[in-house]
Amino acid sequence: MAIALRDVVKRYTDRDGTSIAAVDGLTLDVPDGVCLGLLGPNGAGKSTTMRLLTAQSLPDEGTIDVLGHEVPREAKQARALMGVVPQTDNLDEELTVRQNLEVFARLYRVPRAGLREAVGRALEVAHLTGRAETRVVNLSGGMRRRLLVARGLVHSPRLVLLDEPTVGLDPQVRADLWGLIAGLRASGVTVLMSTHYIEEAERLADTCALMSHGKVIADGSPAELIASHAGEHVEEHEGSPERLAEIEGLARRAGLPTRRTGPTVSVLRAEHIPSSLADTLADGGSNGHRILHRPANLEDVFVMLTGETVD
Ligand SMILES: Nc1ncnc2c1ncn2[C@@H]1O[C@H](COP(=O)(O)OP(=O)(O)OP(=O)(O)O)[C@@H](O)[C@H]1O
Ligand SMILES: [Mg+2]
Numbered sequence: 001m002a003i004a005l006r007d008v009v010k011r012y013t014d015r016d017g018t019s020i021a022a023v024d025g026l027t028l029d030v031p032d033g034v035c036l037g038l039l040g041p042n043g044a045g046k047s048t049t050m051r052l053l054t055a056q057s058l059p060d061e062g063t064i065d066v067l068g069h070e071v072p073r074e075a076k077q078a079r080a081l082m083g084v085v086p087q088t089d090n091l092d093e094e095l096t097v098r099q100n101l102e103v104f105a106r107l108y109r110v111p112r113a114g115l116r117e118a119v120g121r122a123l124e125v126a127h128l129t130g131r132a133e134t135r136v137v138n139l140s141g142g143m144r145r146r147l148l149v150a151r152g153l154v155h156s157p158r159l160v161l162l163d164e165p166t167v168g169l170d171p172q173v174r175a176d177l178w179g180l181i182a183g184l185r186a187s188g189v190t191v192l193m194s195t196h197y198i199e200e201a202e203r204l205a206d207t208c209a210l211m212s213h214g215k216v217i218a219d220g221s222p223a224e225l226i227a228s229h230a231g232e233h234v235e236e237h238e239g240s241p242e243r244l245a246e247i248e249g250l251a252r253r254a255g256l257p258t259r260r261t262g263p264t265v266s267v268l269r270a271e272h273i274p275s276s277l278a279d280t281l282a283d284g285g286s287n288g289h290r291i292l293h294r295p296a297n298l299e300d301v302f303v304m305l306t307g308e309t310v311d
Contacts, residue, residue, distance in 0.1 A: 001065070002159050002190040003030035003053065008062030010048055010214075022048040024214030026062070035181065035191040037205030039198070039298075041306050045214040046194040047087050050163045053192075054084055067159055080108065083157035085149050087164050087194075093137040097128050097147055100136060101154050108155035118154050125180060126150035127173070142169050149177065153184075160184060162193040166200060178203060198299040208298070212306045222298050229304060230257070230296035231269030235281070238264045239289035247281055259303045268300055 010023040023045045030036045038046050051057040053066055055075035064071040069078040091100055101119045110118045123129045126146040136144060149165055162181070166174045181204050185191055195201055201208050202222045209219040218225060237247050244265040251258045254277050257268040267273065270293070273281065282291060 001029050002032045002034075002067055003028070003192060004063075004065040005029075005049070005052075006063045008049075008052060008064060009060045010045075010052060010057055011060050021214050023052065023059075026211075026215050028209055028216055030190060030192050032190055033185070033188050034206045035185045035193065035204055037201035037208040038192065038194040038211060039196075039201055039208055039302060040194075040211030044211040044306075046211055047163055048214075049211075050084070050086070050161050050192070050194065053161060054079060054082070081157060082159040082161060083152035083155065085152040085160070085162045085165055087167075089144055089148055091136045091144060091147060091151070094135065096133050096135050097126075097139070098123070098132040100147060101151055104151050105154045108157075110155050118156070122150040122154040125153060127176070142173055145169055146173060146177075149180075157189070159190045160192070162191065164194055164196065166195070166197065174200075198297070198302060202298050210302065210305055218301070218305055225301045226296050226298060229268075230300040231271055232296060233270040234294050234296050234300060235267045235270040235273065236264050236292040236294060237267070237281070237289065238292070243289055250277060250280060257304055259300060261303070266300065268296060268304065 005026050005028045008023055008026045009021055011019050011021050013019045026045070026049060028049075038049065040046050048057060052059055052064060053071065055072035058072055066078040067081050069075070071078050092103070095103065098119060101122050102115065105115050105118050123132055126149065128143060128147060128150070131139065131143065136147065139147065145168055149162070152160060152162070165181070166177050169177065178200065181191060181193065185204070193204065205222065207219060207221055208225060209216045210225070211217070218229065220228070237244060247267070248258050248265050251267040254274060256270075256272060259266045259268065267281070
């Protein structure tokens with residue numbers, strides 16, 4: 001296992017004295033060479049989990065093992081082997097792009113002889129070769145993000161932690177970064193990636209762990225998760241609020257899960273809709289009732305299990 005967390009608890013105490021468990025009995029394994037997607041609504045505990053792995057936060061309970069090192073006791077050794085891309089940008093704004101990469105390369109003890117090459121490679125990864133001498137303060141938001149990712153890879157780590165790596169990137173750069181992450185995985189690097197973009201998880205993750213309130217509530221490959229929680233097909237209804245409420249009630253009474261997204265109600269496991277009910281559901285009753293049939297996806301699973309929307 002590249003990462004093994006057992007019954008980990010991390011509590012934070014607010015100024016007013018109330019204590020919350022940001023991570024609340026988390027058990028999670030990330031096998032070597034796998035890309036694991038950590039999904040969960042805002043506040044689920046994803047970033048806290050990442051910080052526990054790097055010992056930026058210390059656990060109150062449980063055990064953490066990273067690449068054979070017990071964290072936080074052997075955090076230094078573990079950190080030397082991993083690359084970290086945090087959710088919040090902590091680049092040095094006064095330094096240039098190249099200097100930011102050099103500082104990290106030295107910090108991670110990239111041998112002097114290979115330093116130039118490592119920095120050059122990272123610049124290419126970030127598509128910032130032409131901006132190497134620009135100070136970070138003068139970069140666009142997306143460029144900063146790209147630099148943050150490249151900085152985490154400058155020492156060719158065996159394990160990479162990516163906390164929402166593609167937030168704020170334009171579609172082209174996001175697709176590039178997906179290619180990069182797929183490439184890392186193909187070369188045997190272990191990747192732990194948190195994301196709100198379900199499509200990102202569906203494309204890149206071998207396994208997904210769905211987090212809610214500090215623990216994993218479901219895990220498996222995207223296909224497994226979809227099959228076991230949302231079934232094969234979804235029938236999406238659009239119509240008046242009254243009609244949608246009616247559909248929700250009918251579907252639930254037939255034992256079928258439903259989810260709401262703005263103006264629609266989706267009936268999951270639609271392949272199990274009894275034929276008697278199918279007609280009732282399809283009977284518009286009011287104008288503007290429309291039905292869309294589509295395959296179930298990971299977002300259906302997410303919304304169903306966490307009861308929350310993605311963003
Ligand atoms: N330093 C801190 N002090 C107090 N509470 C904190 C601290 N860091 C995180 N929390 C709380 O812990 C919980 C989990 O936060 P965390 O940042 O891990 O969530 P997340 O899953 O990364 O969310 P997001 O998707 O919004 O990034 C939240 O309720 C948050 O307010
Ligand atoms: Mg976060």
